[in-house]
Amino acid sequence: MTDSGLVTTSSSAGLILSAGTRDRLRRAMPESTRRAYTGDLHRFLTWCAGQALLPTIPPRTDEHLTAGLRQLRTADADVHLVVTEYVNALADAGRAPASIERALAAIAAAHRTATGERLRTDGPRQVLRAYRRDRATTGPGVRVRKAAPVTITALRAMTDALDRSTATGVRDTALLVLGFALGARRSELAALDITDLSFTSEGLQVEIRTAKTDHSSLGRTAALPYGTNPATCPVRTAQAWLSVLAEHNRSTGPLFVRIDRHGRLGRVPTGRGSTDGRLTGQAVALIVARTARTAALDPAAAWSGHSLRRGFATETYRTGADPLRIARAGGWKDGSATLLGYIETVDRWQANPLTGVGL
Structure with a gap:
């Protein structure tokens, strides 16, 4: 181990980030956002397990959720198509578009962390766009309730x-x-x-x-x-x-x-x-x-x-x-x-x- 805390390995990865580096990467995101993203990712992987895409539901920790995403990626599953189907399932369940948008952002961020690659989101966003249009034509009862201003x-x-x-x-x-x-x-x-x-x-x-x-x-x-x-x-x-x-x-x-x-x-x-x-x-x-x-x-x-x-x-x-x-x-x-x-x-x-x- 060097003074910087980096751990060298004999694998192709070369080195592993130190605990201090991982901690700063984690804290770069506001704590409230991180908690919300963790919940969104856990719900996504729970759904994946229900679709038999994962053998079990990963525990709700950053390490296990990231491992679950890697497992999904290596299970011959097209993650882009899986996420598209998940967004459609959230729409069918009547989730608010803003909540679906956040879930998509959480999955994309975690996928980038787990794999080092960007997740294609064109399919999920097209589904979400159609869902927003559907909601807009069903009347004011489903419109977003905005915070009342304190005069x-x-x-x-x-x-x-x-x-x-x-x-x-x-x-x-x-x-x-x-x-x-x-x-x-x-x-x-x-x-x-x-x-x-x-x-x-x-x-x-x-x-x-x-x-x-x-x-x-x-x-x-x-x-x-x-x-x-x-x-x-x-x-x-x-x-x-x-x-x-x-x-x-x-x-x-x-x-x-x-x-x-x-x-x-x-x-x-x-x-x-x-x-x-x-x-x-x-x-x-x-x-x-x-x-x-x-x-x-x-x-x-x-x-x-x-x-x-x-x-x-x-x-x-x-x-x-x-x-x-x-x-x-x-x-x-x-x-x-x-x-x-x-x-x-x-x-x-x-x-x-x-x-x-x-x-």
Whole structure:
């Protein structure tokens, strides 16, 4: 073994990647995406076993799933045709197109890792395209439910519904307000540390160290000015939550942490989750949905962690903010199709070409 950790072999492979290299390759993908891909790949190989293409279902570990793909490839099976048939089976089962798209991405990524070759996806994508067209003609009942945007009115209703005499109420207020003001993804909120916040005479600066689309982890700095309403002011709500953390001797570590029913912060010794007690992205989404219900917001709307980010985009654009500034403040790519789609929901009425035409 060399100093670098590489292991030489006498096989044609030449060498085996070190444990440290494999670990960095694994962590290059966001943990939430990796978990989702692992589940997608396991479901695919389970289906393959049900079709007698594999002798058994591989255990749900990266190593066994990768080995299962290699086994499938050496079993005289045309993987491209197998995946095409699998996509069709998912369509027959009524899976959402976005879920099928992710499953296809997971299989393709794993196939590349297992074999060093790209998986042909033209057949699966044609099946998926036909499935999308079929769904589009069956009526609105099957259309994708998009996250409801949290408007300023909705945000005030949500913060008013929280009991800010409790640590949980103070935390959830800060989480909702900062999530909206940053236009943050739920993963970005969960990843914030106390030291990512700094205060100036103008307001609050927040360092977003990395993001879903920030593949180089360049990060961005968000500037949040004082608000006019204390209950929804990013600066004041953040300060209130930091004061609670300070009372519990927390000056470093995760910004948003778990709170149990006894008011204890962080993970208790017998609890689950990360040892530092950091909230997960899923927990952020649950807080948004729970608070929307408490505030008696539209129960038919899809309230989720993404509601804060979408609300930031639509509300700032509604007041006349430049789309480029919105994109850069919220961490969208310049010209983001997703952001333009949010803006379109405002322009549908605000800049309607029929307005004033004389109908």
